[in-house]
Amino acid sequence: MSRANLDAAFAAKKHHLSPFLVLGDPTPDISFELAKKAIELGATMLEVGIAYGDPSADGPAIQRANLRAIAAKATTPVALGVMKRIHEAFPALPMNLLVYGNLVHARGFEAFVQDALDVGASSLLVPDILFEEGEQLREVCKRLGLGHAELAGPLTDAKRLKRLASTIDAYLYLVAFQGVTGARTGGSDAIGELVKRTADRIEVPVCVGFGLSSAEHVASVYDAGARVAVVGSHLANAIEAGINAGPLGKGKHVVAAFEKAFAPLAETVNRYA
Amino acid sequence: MSHESSLMPRKGAFGAYGGRYVSELLVPALDELEEARKTIVRSSSFKREFRETLREWAGRPTALTYAANFSKRCNMQVYLKREDLLHGGAHKTNNVVGQGILAKRMGKTRIIAETGAGQHGVATAMVGARLGFETVVYMGARDVERQAPNVKRMQLCGATVIPVTTGSQTLKDAINEALRDWTANLGNTHYLLGTVCGPDPFPRLVRDFHRVIGKEAKQQWADRVGGLPRAVVACVGGGSNAIGIFRAFLKDHDVDLVGVEPGGRGLESGEHGATLQKGTPGLLHGARTSVLQDEFGQILEPHSVAAGLDYPGVGPEHAHLRDIGRARYVSVTDDEAIEAFETLARTEGIIPAFESAHALAYAMKAVALGDYEPGTRILINCSGRGDKDLDTYRKLYGHRIGGAAQAKGTES
Numbered sequence: 001m002s003r004a005n006l007d008a009a010f011a012a013k014k015h016h017l018s019p020f021l022v023l024g025d026p027t028p029d030i031s032f033e034l035a036k037k038a039i040e041l042g043a044t045m046l047e048v049g050i051a052y053g054d055p056s057a058d059g060p061a062i063q064r065a066n067l068r069a070i071a072a073k074a075t076t077p078v079a080l081g082v083m084k085r086i087h088e089a090f091p092a093l094p095m096n097l098l099v100y101g102n103l104v105h106a107r108g109f110e111a112f113v114q115d116a117l118d119v120g121a122s123s124l125l126v127p128d129i130l131f132e133e134g135e136q137l138r139e140v141c142k143r144l145g146l147g148h149a150e151l152a153g154p155l156t157d158a159k160r161l162k163r164l165a166s167t168i169d170a171y172l173y174l175v176a177f178q179g180v181t182g183a184r185t186g187g188s189d190a191i192g193e194l195v196k197r198t199a200d201r202i203e204v205p206v207c208v209g210f211g212l213s214s215a216e217h218v219a220s221v222y223d224a225g226a227r228v229a230v231v232g233s234h235l236a237n238a239i240e241a242g243i244n245a246g247p248l249g250k251g252k253h254v255v256a257a258f259e260k261a262f263a264p265l266a267e268t269v270n271r272y273a
Numbered sequence: 274m275s276h277e278s279s280l281m282p283r284k285g286a287f288g289a290y291g292g293r294y295v296s297e298l299l300v301p302a303l304d305e306l307e308e309a310r311k312t313i314v315r316s317s318s319f320k321r322e323f324r325e326t327l328r329e330w331a332g333r334p335t336a337l338t339y340a341a342n343f344s345k346r347c348n349m350q351v352y353l354k355r356e357d358l359l360h361g362g363a364h365k366t367n368n369v370v371g372q373g374i375l376a377k378r379m380g381k382t383r384i385i386a387e388t389g390a391g392q393h394g395v396a397t398a399m400v401g402a403r404l405g406f407e408t409v410v411y412m413g414a415r416d417v418e419r420q421a422p423n424v425k426r427m428q429l430c431g432a433t434v435i436p437v438t439t440g441s442q443t444l445k446d447a448i449n450e451a452l453r454d455w456t457a458n459l460g461n462t463h464y465l466l467g468t469v470c471g472p473d474p475f476p477r478l479v480r481d482f483h484r485v486i487g488k489e490a491k492q493q494w495a496d497r498v499g500g501l502p503r504a505v506v507a508c509v510g511g512g513s514n515a516i517g518i519f520r521a522f523l524k525d526h527d528v529d530l531v532g533v534e535p536g537g538r539g540l541e542s543g544e545h546g547a548t549l550q551k552g553t554p555g556l557l558h559g560a561r562t563s564v565l566q567d568e569f570g571q572i573l574e575p576h577s578v579a580a581g582l583d584y585p586g587v588g589p590e591h592a593h594l595r596d597i598g599r600a601r602y603v604s605v606t607d608d609e610a611i612e613a614f615e616t617l618a619r620t621e622g623i624i625p626a627f628e629s630a631h632a633l634a635y636a637m638k639a640v641a642l643g644d645y646e647p648g649t650r651i652l653i654n655c656s657g658r659g660d661k662d663l664d665t666y667r668k669l670y671g672h673r674i675g676g677a678a679q680a681k682g683t684e685s
């Protein structure tokens with residue numbers, strides 16, 4: 001079961017770099033190519049999202065990525081199909097699925113979790129089903145064997161953090177900024193302190209995302225104790241630049257722009273054990 | 274669709290609806306607001322300031338009007354609760370006054386709001402000016418164009434209007450954007466949500482600020498008419514004016530509560546906003562409620578000639594009242610609403626909002642439908658006035674006005 005991929009990855013290697021890709025952005029085929037390229041460059045985990053028309057926790061870059069995937073008709077089954085291709089090509093790769101609650105709710109919890117397992121998902125994070133409302137979904141994940149992650153933010157207090165962590169069996173996704181997703185510049189010190197404080201308080205692996213856009217950001221979250229750095233908006237911006245660079249075709253420009261944005265970050269992680 | 278039928282919300286639930294379906298990052302803001310609801314809102318000094326502001330600034334109580342001529346057209350006895358006479362031109366003012374005073378007492382310096390047609394945005398801008406807030410209103414870019422006069426009103430009151438260019442560029446996207454702003458600025462900012470939707474505690478908070486509508490109407494009815502109305506009728510988009518008037522009659526089981534949804538071009542056309550009749554359970558803007566969505570859970574764009582009813586979700590309490598059978602939800606089409614809009618203007622000299630015209634349109638056909646006997650006494654919430662709709666009316670239906678009106682309204 002793919003849940004084991006995540007445990008194996010954490011056991012094998014301390015620091016992981018995980019691109020976030022909206023499945024189907026800009027097309028299902030190109031999004032598969034992007035996943036391949038990311039792994040070739042050194043990604044050791046993948047965070048994937050199913051496009052949603054109302055992504056209220058995301059900033060402009062990821063919102064546009066969602067809309068591009070929707071325009072490319074990347075419905076839930078199509079997105080899961082892309083995951084399946086990735087899983088078949090890289091059977092040991094942990095794939096962490098991030099999906100808005102209404103898509104999970106519309107399918108039914110049990111059916112959705114089973115679908116995710118069938119295409120090789122290791123874990124599930126639903127950013128808008130709050131911990132207090134998540135008991136039923138957590139129960140289904142646990143019963144069927146899909147890893148379960150929770151979000152925490154800069155304002156999540158110690159007591160709540162421990163409560164969240166006590167139910168997690170995948171990782172804690174720490175949002176590095178109080179706000180929505182978006183590539184930011186500067187601010188490494190504040191992120192570092194937050195990550196350290198969080199990682200010190202809980203036992204489960206800490207994954208940091210929301211706004212990491214440079215090798216320096218990635219290095220600073222690793223140094224502070226994070227096991228996974230997720231890069232999303234920075235790559236969505238690159239995909240957009242690639243789309244604007246020329247005809248879409250088989251995605252030559254998009255893959256090139258993606259590589260240019262991701263390679264320097266991948267080099268950082270390769271320096272870490 | 275095989276939606277998750279077993280999901281039961283925990284926080285602020287109305288049966289199987291409500292809850293808090295938001296990101297963890299909003300928890301501090303929602304907890305703070307819930308605490309303020311329990312302490313500040315229940316304090317006597319808050320209640321006094323709320324009551325006084327509604328009376329002296331907003332013009333409460335509003336009248337109860339017997340619409341004698343319109344009654345003949347309906348073959349019923351129709352009484353109107355005149356929220357159109359409230360400052361700002363709609364019931365919306367009740368809620369913004371309540372939340373505005375609350376935000377002030379919570380020490381916030383900035384308020385943000387979403388708006389579709391612009392009515393809630395205008396109301397928020399008004400209260401922002403009166404209470405000295407920095408006010409920011411998110412409005413879909415398409416709505417900014419369609420509702421230019423309201424944009425000017427908001428700006429005149431000192432608010433900043435930010436056009437939202439993402440998604441479908443309408444109300445639902447404006448709410449998404451306001452949620453994003455709030456997440457990033459929750460220290461100094463209160464999100465002044467405009468209807469009985471959203472994560473707990475908003476549905477209860479907004480409802481309680483609108484309860485004054487039903488409370489007044491019930492007393493006025495007892496004083497003037499005696500007894501109780503046979504039915505209380507209100508339009509339902511998000512559902513705040515309806516909850517506001519229903520609430521006082523909830524335990525009076527002889528009183529029918531009737532919510533009128535926007536049937537748009539007809540329920541079978543797919544172009545409507547009849548969330549309670551055609552929606553399915555889903556998670557939208559922080560609550561589990563009845564939602565217009567496709568089989569995969571993508572939110573659909575609703576349609577109504579009344580911009581204030583043009584919303585793909587509905588207050589979770591309405592979904593609950595429907596399920597338990599305490600309220601009944603019906604719909605009227607755009608054309609029926611426009612006919613009622615014209616009829617009330619011609620028979621009573623009252624120009625209702627397109628939204629309120631939906632409730633009136635139901636009254637015009639209720640006897641013919643066999644829902645009520647001729648002569649039945651009913652109470653309708655005339656939730657707003659129609660000045661804001663005149664441009665739209667002239668463009669879409671101008672040929673129906675006699676005399677000087679332009680046939681097609683192409684001069685604009």
